[in-house]
Amino acid sequence: MDIVIIGSGNTAAVLGRKFKQAGHIILQILSRNASAATQLAYEWDTESANYISLLNKNADVYIIAVSDNAVAEIAADLRLPGKVVAHTAAAVPADVLKPVTAHYGVFYPLQSLRKEMSTLPDIPVYVDGHDKTAKQKLEQLAFSISYYPPVPAGDEQRLKLHVAAVIVNNFVNHLLALAEEYCKKEGIAFNQLLPLIDETISRIKEVSPKQAQTGPAIRHDEATIQKHLAILSAHPELKNIYLLLTSSIQQES
CATH class of the missing domain: 3.40.50.720 (NAD(P)-binding Rossmann-like Domain)
Structure with missing residues (x-):
C-alpha cells in the first residue's frame, strides 16, 4: 500500500x-x-x-x-x-x-x-x-x-483496553522506577532485582497473576510487613504505596 x-x-x-x-x-x-x-x-x-x-x-x-x-x-x-x-x-x-x-x-x-x-x-x-x-x-x-x-474494537472496548494497558505497563513501570530510586538511596544495586523481575513477568505467562502472587501481604505476615514499614518511614511516599498495595492484595486473597 x-x-x-x-x-x-x-x-x-x-x-x-x-x-x-x-x-x-x-x-x-x-x-x-x-x-x-x-x-x-x-x-x-x-x-x-x-x-x-x-x-x-x-x-x-x-x-x-x-x-x-x-x-x-x-x-x-x-x-x-x-x-x-x-x-x-x-x-x-x-x-x-x-x-x-x-x-x-x-x-x-x-x-x-x-x-x-x-x-x-x-x-x-x-x-x-x-x-x-x-x-x-x-x-x-x-x-x-x-x-x-x-x-x-469499538470506542468503548478500546477505552477499556487502554485502562488495562495503562495498569500493566505504565503503572508497573512506575513501581519499578520507585524501586530503582529506593535502591539508589539505600545503596542497593537495582540490577540485583532483574532476575526477580524476569521471573515475575515469565510466571504470568503460565498462570494468572492472582495465582502467581507471593510475598508477605498474601501470607498475612504482619511481622515482616511491620519491619518493612519501619524501613519505609524514611520514604513516606513509597510507604503509602506499600500500605495501599498490601491492603489491596490482602482484600483479594
Missing part, C-alpha cells in the same frame, strides 16, 4: 518502520515538527511536509499517529473524500474523523512504543472501520505488520 503518516513521534516512527519492513511505501510524512519529520523522511527515503496544505493526496491509507488531544485539531483541517483515514489513539472516538472521509477508522497498536527501539516489537493491532472499505483496508494493513490477527 501507499501510505501517508501524519505525526513524527514514537508511534509514527515505529509504525512507519513496520510498514516499510512489510513492503509498503511511505509516500510522505507530515508533521509540525520539521526536524523529526525530516529525519524520518531520510530514514524511509521519502518526502516530508509541515503543513496540511502540502499533504500528498495520492495514498491508499492515511495514518494519523499523534497525541490524543491533537487528533481532533488535525481532523478539523483535513479533507480526504474517498480515502481511508485512521487515527491510532485508544481513547479518541473513531467518528472524530467523520468530517474527513466516509472511510474512517482506528488503527490502535497495543504496545509500548519508543522511537529509539533497536528491535521492532510484535504489535497486536485493534481495528475499527466505519464502513467495509475502511475495515478491509485497515485489517489488511494490520495483517501485514503483525504476527497477531487484527482484533475488531
Whole structure:
C-alpha cells in the first residue's frame, strides 16, 4: 500500500518502520515538527511536509499517529473524500474523523512504543472501520505488520483496553522506577532485582497473576510487613504505596 503518516513521534516512527519492513511505501510524512519529520523522511527515503496544505493526496491509507488531544485539531483541517483515514489513539472516538472521509477508522497498536527501539516489537493491532472499505483496508494493513490477527474494537472496548494497558505497563513501570530510586538511596544495586523481575513477568505467562502472587501481604505476615514499614518511614511516599498495595492484595486473597 501507499501510505501517508501524519505525526513524527514514537508511534509514527515505529509504525512507519513496520510498514516499510512489510513492503509498503511511505509516500510522505507530515508533521509540525520539521526536524523529526525530516529525519524520518531520510530514514524511509521519502518526502516530508509541515503543513496540511502540502499533504500528498495520492495514498491508499492515511495514518494519523499523534497525541490524543491533537487528533481532533488535525481532523478539523483535513479533507480526504474517498480515502481511508485512521487515527491510532485508544481513547479518541473513531467518528472524530467523520468530517474527513466516509472511510474512517482506528488503527490502535497495543504496545509500548519508543522511537529509539533497536528491535521492532510484535504489535497486536485493534481495528475499527466505519464502513467495509475502511475495515478491509485497515485489517489488511494490520495483517501485514503483525504476527497477531487484527482484533475488531469499538470506542468503548478500546477505552477499556487502554485502562488495562495503562495498569500493566505504565503503572508497573512506575513501581519499578520507585524501586530503582529506593535502591539508589539505600545503596542497593537495582540490577540485583532483574532476575526477580524476569521471573515475575515469565510466571504470568503460565498462570494468572492472582495465582502467581507471593510475598508477605498474601501470607498475612504482619511481622515482616511491620519491619518493612519501619524501613519505609524514611520514604513516606513509597510507604503509602506499600500500605495501599498490601491492603489491596490482602482484600483479594
